Amino acid sequence: MNWYGCWTLYSRESRRFLNVKMQTIVAPALTAVMYLIVFRYAMGERSVPDLDVPYFNFLIPGLVMMSMMQNAFANTSSSIMVGKLMNMQIFLMMAPLTAFEVTLAFLGAAVTRAFIVAVVLLLVLVPFTDMHIEHLWMILFYGVCGSIIMGGMGMIGGMWSKTFDDMALLNNFIIMPLTFLSGVFYSVKQLPESWQAVNHFNPFFYLIDGFRHGFLNVGDTDPSQAIAIVSMATLATIFACWKLWQTGWRLKD
Amino acid sequence: MTAALTVQGLTKTYKNGKKALSGVDLSVPEGSFFALLGPNGAGKSTLINILADTVKPSSGQVSFLGHDLFSERRWCKQRLGVVPQEIAFDPFFAPRDILKIMSGMFGVKPDIAWIDELLNRLELSEHADKNARQLSGGMRRRLLVAQALVHKPKVVILDEPTAGVDVELRKRLWGFMRELNANGTTILLTTHYLEEAEELCDHVAIINQGKLLTSQSMKGLLNTVGSSALVLEYAEDVANESLSKLTAFSPRIDANKIFLCLKKDASGQNNFNAAYQAAIQVLGEAQSVSVQNEDLEDVFLRLTNEHQS
Numbered sequence A: 001m002n003w004y005g006c007w008t009l010y011s012r013e014s015r016r017f018l019n020v021k022m023q024t025i026v027a028p029a030l031t032a033v034m035y036l037i038v039f040r041y042a043m044g045e046r047s048v049p050d051l052d053v054p055y056f057n058f059l060i061p062g063l064v065m066m067s068m069m070q071n072a073f074a075n076t077s078s079s080i081m082v083g084k085l086m087n088m089q090i091f092l093m094m095a096p097l098t099a100f101e102v103t104l105a106f107l108g109a110a111v112t113r114a115f116i117v118a119v120v121l122l123l124v125l126v127p128f129t130d131m132h133i134e135h136l137w138m139i140l141f142y143g144v145c146g147s148i149i150m151g152g153m154g155m156i157g158g159m160w161s162k163t164f165d166d167m168a169l170l171n172n173f174i175i176m177p178l179t180f181l182s183g184v185f186y187s188v189k190q191l192p193e194s195w196q197a198v199n200h201f202n203p204f205f206y207l208i209d210g211f212r213h214g215f216l217n218v219g220d221t222d223p224s225q226a227i228a229i230v231s232m233a234t235l236a237t238i239f240a241c242w243k244l245w246q247t248g249w250r251l252k253d
Numbered sequence B: 001m002t003a004a005l006t007v008q009g010l011t012k013t014y015k016n017g018k019k020a021l022s023g024v025d026l027s028v029p030e031g032s033f034f035a036l037l038g039p040n041g042a043g044k045s046t047l048i049n050i051l052a053d054t055v056k057p058s059s060g061q062v063s064f065l066g067h068d069l070f071s072e073r074r075w076c077k078q079r080l081g082v083v084p085q086e087i088a089f090d091p092f093f094a095p096r097d098i099l100k101i102m103s104g105m106f107g108v109k110p111d112i113a114w115i116d117e118l119l120n121r122l123e124l125s126e127h128a129d130k131n132a133r134q135l136s137g138g139m140r141r142r143l144l145v146a147q148a149l150v151h152k153p154k155v156v157i158l159d160e161p162t163a164g165v166d167v168e169l170r171k172r173l174w175g176f177m178r179e180l181n182a183n184g185t186t187i188l189l190t191t192h193y194l195e196e197a198e199e200l201c202d203h204v205a206i207i208n209q210g211k212l213l214t215s216q217s218m219k220g221l222l223n224t225v226g227s228s229a230l231v232l233e234y235a236e237d238v239a240n241e242s243l244s245k246l247t248a249f250s251p252r253i254d255a256n257k258i259f260l261c262l263k264k265d266a267s268g269q270n271n272f273n274a275a276y277q278a279a280i281q282v283l284g285e286a287q288s289v290s291v292q293n294e295d296l297e298d299v300f301l302r303l304t305n306e307h308q309s
């Protein structure tokens, strides 16, 4: 293993977002304030049917997880896209870094960014609730896995996209629907039976639900089943990134 | 002499069906200053990009300092520096940071003194802490050179490192390359400045349309492949009628000078005497007599034109 090289790439990918703090720290904080205004004050004290938790408490973990996932995706996809357009991915290929090391560094940075965003959002939002951490391990497990899965999709998306249009396509037709339909804004128990069944095929659903479980100690899924599915999805994503990078998919002629 | 690089039967066919390399065999001696020449589209960059691992080969083998390039990539990459032909740079960072990152990715803790020296030698010190976006084209190219050298590779490959670099800087850049070469670094480069290649390089290979035309020492090429001409200078313009009497030497007249082509026989001896005697008989004693050798550019043009399919 070229650990030093892997570490260098990880820090490069992290500095990329730390250098633009407006985007990575200030923007999520602003988003959080807007969530607060819209959901806390406009929706009032309503609670979620069947679950007996205030709607705002229910929403926060989902919103935080959604932001984590979006940021993880943005970090890897934009880096690889810009790398392609600037022709600078050649430096990654020329360096003595294996595909595994590259994958590790990219995903590591994506997870780091996701967690910074999560902390910023929680710091702003939690004081307005009586929420607290019920199961830290669940929060960490789902947070890490969710960021890896989305960071990995960002890597694959970045490799696949030839233009920013392709990237927008991917974002609007795959990522957005999957996140919005994953139960961020509602409990699946509120949905008709048929939709509930569909939701079980959405990997994001398990991520959001599990992450929320860590805060509220209630959830829509069977935790052991969810953990199995999420672990598998995470490993599959890492494996896909690794193998695709190794073959130089859409990167090397 | 051991080889820094041995390429065997390397082929590359791009996805669009373009055959860029059709079986290239090449050997680059360790410690040499090697020029890889060829017209546009000959396949030079394709060859270099395969060595750099940015293009996948279709078939063939490469041995790098005695190690198999394709199966021992890491070992080889740590000892190889490549300057790509296409300008590429990281728009997020300043040159100094780019060099530190590059060094780190090669698994080498940045050697600050060496980085400063590179910035200095490539005349980028002033711009070291500006964002790379603010560099001019020539500065970006020099940054690429610095990036390729930051991990102190044993073999350096430069794909047109001086394109877009001004005359003065080009001279100094070549001086720097010479120094590196004198310290034991093998250097392979492509360039379209043939005069510079002739002056600098001790070995040369010419490729055209994906095929190797020749590969040997610069001296060898100029002596064996390069032909020479006998030039006789007279007080008055040489009469055109004399041409028909000297056809055996493919003569050419330029005002008061006549050029006779000298050919080598199997033993490497040229026909200087025969040409000289014939000329004196037809035209009388000359004012001055000299032999002009074909330079690299003449040889290059002749070889690449002869092999035009």
Ligand SMILES: Nc1ncnc2c1ncn2[C@@H]1O[C@H](COP(=O)(O)OP(=O)(O)OP(=O)(O)O)[C@@H](O)[C@H]1O
Pocket (backbone or CB within 6 Å): A253, B014, B015, B016, B018, B019, B020, B038, B039, B040, B041, B042, B043, B044, B045, B046, B047, B085
């Ligand atoms: N990515 C690619 N896809 C398809 N064909 C390509 C690609 N890159 C190069 N070629 C073709 O392969 C041939 C060799 O190109 P290459 O870039 O290796 O030439 P070169 O010798 O470096 O030329 P130059 O002196 O112009 O840099 C050319 O005909 C070129 O059009």
Ligand SMILES: [Mg+2]
Pocket (backbone or CB within 6 Å): B044, B045, B046, B085, B159
């Ligand atoms: Mg080229």
